[in-house]
Structures are given as C-alpha cells and as structure tokens.
Amino acid sequence: MKLKQLEGLLGSLQQFENPKIELEQYPTGPHIASRLLYTAENSFGDVSDKVVADFGCGCGTLGLAAGLLGAEHVIGFDIDAESIEIASSNADELELDMDFIQCDIRNLRLSDRAINTVVMNPPFGTRKKGADMDFLSMALKVASGAVYSLHKTTTRDHIKRTALREYNASSAEVLCELRFDVPQLYKFHKKKEVDVAVDLWRFVPNTNRPKHL
Amino acid sequence: MRLLTHNMLSSNIKGVTNGFPLRIEVEKVIEKEVDFNIDFLRNMFAKIEWKALAEASRTMGYSELPDDAESSMLDSDEFLRKFHHALLELHLEEGALVCPETGRKFPVNKGIPNMLLHEDEV
Numbered sequence: 001m002k003l004k005q006l007e008g009l010l011g012s013l014q015q016f017e018n019p020k021i022e023l024e025q026y027p028t029g030p031h032i033a034s035r036l037l038y039t040a041e042n043s044f045g046d047v048s049d050k051v052v053a054d055f056g057c058g059c060g061t062l063g064l065a066a067g068l069l070g071a072e073h074v075i076g077f078d079i080d081a082e083s084i085e086i087a088s089s090n091a092d093e094l095e096l097d098m099d100f101i102q103c104d105i106r107n108l109r110l111s112d113r114a115i116n117t118v119v120m121n122p123p124f125g126t127r128k129k130g131a132d133m134d135f136l137s138m139a140l141k142v143a144s145g146a147v148y149s150l151h152k153t154t155t156r157d158h159i160k161r162t163a164l165r166e167y168n169a170s171s172a173e174v175l176c177e178l179r180f181d182v183p184q185l186y187k188f189h190k191k192k193e194v195d196v197a198v199d200l201w202r203f204v205p206n207t208n209r210p211k212h213l
Numbered sequence: 214m215r216l217l218t219h220n221m222l223s224s225n226i227k228g229v230t231n232g233f234p235l236r237i238e239v240e241k242v243i244e245k246e247v248d249f250n251i252d253f254l255r256n257m258f259a260k261i262e263w264k265a266l267a268e269a270s271r272t273m274g275y276s277e278l279p280d281d282a283e284s285s286m287l288d289s290d291e292f293l294r295k296f297h298h299a300l301l302e303l304h305l306e307e308g309a310l311v312c313p314e315t316g317r318k319f320p321v322n323k324g325i326p327n328m329l330l331h332e333d334e335v
Contacts, residue, residue: 107227
C-alpha cells in the first residue's frame with residue numbers, strides 16, 4: 001500500500017466525540033499515523049505478519065494502520081470504554097479484525113515478549129506528569145522487537161536517557177520530527193490551532209536482560 | 214477477543230502471583246475466518262503457552278488440539294490448520310475471564326475484556 005493511500009484511509013476514521021482532557025485524548029492525525037506505520041513497515045519490517053499492540057489506542061488509528069499494512073494480530077489497549085467503542089466501529093468500517101482490552105496501561109500484565117511491536121501516541125504527560133513515561137516503560141517490557149512512540153521534542157534528552165538507563169532499551173533513536181496539530185478541542189485552548197513539535201521515536205528493547213530486572 | 218490475546222494476558226490484581234492463565238467463562242463464541250499464514254504460526258508456536266491454548270479452546274467448544282505439542286508437529290498441515298483455527302479464528306464475544314488465584318471475574322462484553330481494577334486491587 002502506498003503512503004498516500006494509507007493516509008487517505010486513516011483520514012476517513014471517526015474520531016473522539018467527547019474528548020476527555022484528563023486522559024489527554026488528542027486524535028493521532030492521519031499524516032503522523034501513516035508516516036509512523038509506513039516507516040515501521042518499510043524501513044524496519046516491524047509490521048506485516050507481526051503481533052502489534054497499540055497502547056492508549058483511542059479511536060484506533062495507529063493499530064488500524066498496522067492492520068492495513070498487514071499485521072497478523074493487532075491488540076488495542078485503552079482505559080476508556082467510549083474510545084474503544086469508536087475504535088471497534090472503525091475496525092468494522094475497514095473490515096479489519098482488531099482485539100481490544102480495556103485496562104490501565106500502568107497495571108497491565110502481559111507475558112514477556114509475546115508482542116513484536118508496540119505503537120503508541122501516549123498522553124504527553126502535560127496534564128498528568130510522567131504519563132508518557134509509564135507507557136514507554138511498559139512498552140519496553142512487553143515488546144520483543146521495537147517500540148514506536150511520539151513524544152514532545154522538548155523532552156528529547158530526558159526520553160533518551162531514561163529509556164537507555166532505566167527502561168533497558170538497547171537503542172533509542174529519533175526517526176524524524178513532526179508537527180502535531182492540536183485542534184481547538186478543549187475550552188482552555190485559547191488559540192484556534194497549535195502546532196506542537198513531536199519526535200517520532202524508535203526504541204529497541206534489550207531482550208537479553210535478566211528476568212529479575 | 215482471540216485466544217492469542219488470551220494467551221498473553223494475566224490477572225493484574227495486586228499481590229496475585231499465579232495469574233495465568235485466566236479461566237474463561239463462555240456465554241457466546243463467534244468464529245471469523247482468517248487467512249492461513251504458516252510462517253506466522255511457526256513463529257508463534259515458540260511463544261505460545263500450549264496448555265493454556267488447548268484448554269482455552271476446549272472451553273470455547275473446540276476440542277481438536279492435543280494436550281501437548283512439540284515443534285516437530287509443525288510439519289503437519291492438519292496440525293497447523295487446527296492451531297490456526299484455535300489461535301486466530303475463535304473469538305470470545307460474551308462471557309468473562311476469571312483470575313485463577315482469586316476468582317475475581319473480568320467481564321467480556323462485545324468481545325472486549327474489562328481489566329480495569331478497583332482501587333483496592335491496584
């Protein structure tokens with residue numbers, strides 16, 4: 001599938017009707033989502049025939065993009081039932097099978113390394129400090145192949161250091177810098193639309209780490 | 214929810230040490246056909262907890278999987294087709310997942326398990 005075609009399909013997906021600010025629900029735009037998955041597949045082979053998890057899947061954009069690119073099994077995790085309902089109807093719309101689990105990522109228990117690739121657009125942690133790091137830490141625990149994630153560019157050094165030193169990533173690389181359009185979703189947004197600089201990261205988990213860590 | 218997902222999932226209640234596998238209570242199972250992908254199955258075989266899969270598929274009304282399996286069986290097309298069906302085509306649509314240690318039930322509605330914990334379980 002071509003990038004433009006993928007972006008087009010993702011652009012047709014239904015997004016949050018009543019976004020919840022406490023969960024930092026911002027839709028992952030089709031531009032960013034298509035590039036994230038397209039790179040994961042075409043530069044690294046991390047999608048087709050793989051088991052892919054979408055952490056904090058929201059309306060399912062990233063997970064469904066993985067499904068469109070040939071992932072064999074996709075699981076979306078989200079704390080919010082309403083989001084999962086939208087994601088599930090988006091999956092029906094695209095005629096894709098995707099499993100969903102309603103849970104809090106912070107206390108998820110999955111068997112080690114059963115998932116090849118985690119893709120996520122985590123809460124940036126502006127409302128609830130450290131939320132993005134909770135997601136990253138868990139993703140690096142369960143993935144066997146790679147973790148793709150979006151984080152604010154302003155946190156780049158912190159992300160790199162923490163991933164390598166504390167979450168036992170064997171590599172942490174910024175693939176590109178993107179603009180994340182934050183439309184005026186919430187009342188406290190004063191400007192009509194704001195661009196936030198975000199990094200698209202690829203982390204490789206260290207799968208040789210001792211069990212007790 | 215497919216049994217592949219079930220095979221990865223443990224009870225996440227604080228203090229539980231034997232949270233796997235979650236017992237399945239079935240109200241409704243549905244089947245959805247999936248393309249057969251031999252390489253994927255071979256790859257997953259090493260990562261799957263076989264006993265949990267065989268048991269779960271029996272609970273879901275599919276009794277074709279042997280109690281034990283070893284990698285030499287992956288040469289058999291018949292075996293692979295059964296493995297494929299159990300792993301990817303059976304969906305728990307309505308029912309519950311039950312923590313094997315505490316008996317706590319996690320409801321499954323429209324195929325989606327609710328693994329959210331109460332405050333005193335975190």
